Amino acid sequence: MGDPQHDVSSSSHQSDLSPPPSAAASLTSATIAAVEVAGARIGRCRWMICALLFFAATLNYLDRQVIATLKPTLQGQLGWSEIDYSNIVFAFQLAYAIALIVAGRAMDWLGTRKGFSLAVIFWSLAAMAHALVSSVVGFIVVRFALGLGEAGNFPAAIKTVAEWFPKKERALATGIFNAGTNVGIIVAALSVPWIALNLGWRWTFVLTGVVGFVWLLFWFALYRRPEEHPQLSKAELHYIRSDPPEPTARIPWARLLPHRQTWAFAIGKFLTDPIWWFYLFWLPDFFYKRFTLDLKNIGLPLVTVYVIADIGSVAGGWLSSSLIKRGLSVNAGRKTAMLLCAICVVPIIFAARTPNKWVAVMLVGLAAAAHQGWSANLFTTASDMFPRQAVGSVVGIGGMMGAVGGMLIAKAAGYILTFTGSYLSLFIVAGASYLLALLIIHSLVPRLELAKL
Numbered sequence: 001m002g003d004p005q006h007d008v009s010s011s012s013h014q015s016d017l018s019p020p021p022s023a024a025a026s027l028t029s030a031t032i033a034a035v036e037v038a039g040a041r042i043g044r045c046r047w048m049i050c051a052l053l054f055f056a057a058t059l060n061y062l063d064r065q066v067i068a069t070l071k072p073t074l075q076g077q078l079g080w081s082e083i084d085y086s087n088i089v090f091a092f093q094l095a096y097a098i099a100l101i102v103a104g105r106a107m108d109w110l111g112t113r114k115g116f117s118l119a120v121i122f123w124s125l126a127a128m129a130h131a132l133v134s135s136v137v138g139f140i141v142v143r144f145a146l147g148l149g150e151a152g153n154f155p156a157a158i159k160t161v162a163e164w165f166p167k168k169e170r171a172l173a174t175g176i177f178n179a180g181t182n183v184g185i186i187v188a189a190l191s192v193p194w195i196a197l198n199l200g201w202r203w204t205f206v207l208t209g210v211v212g213f214v215w216l217l218f219w220f221a222l223y224r225r226p227e228e229h230p231q232l233s234k235a236e237l238h239y240i241r242s243d244p245p246e247p248t249a250r251i252p253w254a255r256l257l258p259h260r261q262t263w264a265f266a267i268g269k270f271l272t273d274p275i276w277w278f279y280l281f282w283l284p285d286f287f288y289k290r291f292t293l294d295l296k297n298i299g300l301p302l303v304t305v306y307v308i309a310d311i312g313s314v315a316g317g318w319l320s321s322s323l324i325k326r327g328l329s330v331n332a333g334r335k336t337a338m339l340l341c342a343i344c345v346v347p348i349i350f351a352a353r354t355p356n357k358w359v360a361v362m363l364v365g366l367a368a369a370a371h372q373g374w375s376a377n378l379f380t381t382a383s384d385m386f387p388r389q390a391v392g393s394v395v396g397i398g399g400m401m402g403a404v405g406g407m408l409i410a411k412a413a414g415y416i417l418t419f420t421g422s423y424l425s426l427f428i429v430a431g432a433s434y435l436l437a438l439l440i441i442h443s444l445v446p447r448l449e450l451a452k453l
Helices: 021-025 029-037 045-069 071-078 082-110 112-132 136-150 153-164 167-199 201-222 234-240 260-291 299-325 330-352 357-385 388-419 424-444
Strands: none
Touching (some): 045 112, 045 136, 045 167, 045 201, 045 234, 045 260, 071 201, 071 260, 082 112, 082 153, 082 260, 082 388, 112 136, 112 153, 112 201, 153 167, 153 357, 153 388, 167 201, 167 299, 260 299, 260 357, 260 388, 260 424, 299 330, 299 357, 330 357, 330 424, 357 424
């Protein structure tokens, strides 16, 4: 039931569900390959768990995206300046960074079932609380609370993938659940304008926040750890555990921070997460100021951007998983996919100058898709380089660094737009960040080897 004291090696479960070491060793690569082809015989329970993670990511981004979609409306009705808005975004990022210091460790300690549940409850209540405030200070407070809760999503999801999938499927599983972030933004683009125009902007926060409690009903009903899940077949459990054994003891942060692998992941997040935050919180404003797209007609361009991004999320995860299955090393497969993604971001530089709305949409969509493919692979490198027991903590450290980068870009965007009125310099930063990040990652971990803890 998510109790951290019940680890993979728990004898109480191994006697019923897990094979003894000798039996596990006898599962040859040919057997694993044969069972993999016959997917129906293995079972699909792990993909049901992936679906739960997909919908959690959808809700996570739906709740955080409402304010960005409403930005022109709230600025008009409540009199916000660009710097006011940047301060509200900064509060979310600050809380997100603070919470990620402990979120990964909390997921390792509480277990994903309990930890994920608490995170969703907290952020759903915080999302609904936006309806109760009107001042800049009030929005800063509720955005801070939302950031605290939402920080639990990715450490919990990445830890769940590490528990439920063998390494060769983790990038694909991560890409699939990460695609939920784009679906959340699409749902926001389609639903928030309608709700705001018909019921008022306060109801958008209430109705989107309520959906989190619906997800919780399915989570409690369907989620268990693999060793405890009543619907998981022995064949599928063997397949999930087909990687070489990993240590089961908890690993303190003091043993994670000195490793190059930790900093490769963290610096990758620091340099590229802010670009995604920038898209989330400023794209509606970019389209409004550049092409006068208001609340009534912003929906289709935003939906187009994030549908393309969804394709990129799944394709990026599929690409590295496919390359690895075809014989490339994990290192070569991951980095080849990340390089292609980094190159595809570069053309966004031209989006700030094009006079054609749909050319801008396609350029931004390509960059967003590339980011999502990059992110699926970057997340997966955490489980490539660390044992399951440390993945949540490492993702938390990296996520904290990404949130700090998001804080910096929030303040920079507010002042740049106030004094220049142009998005060009922000798009130039976006176009260059991924190639720089990959260069640093490769310098720190040329082979993506497992950290020697």
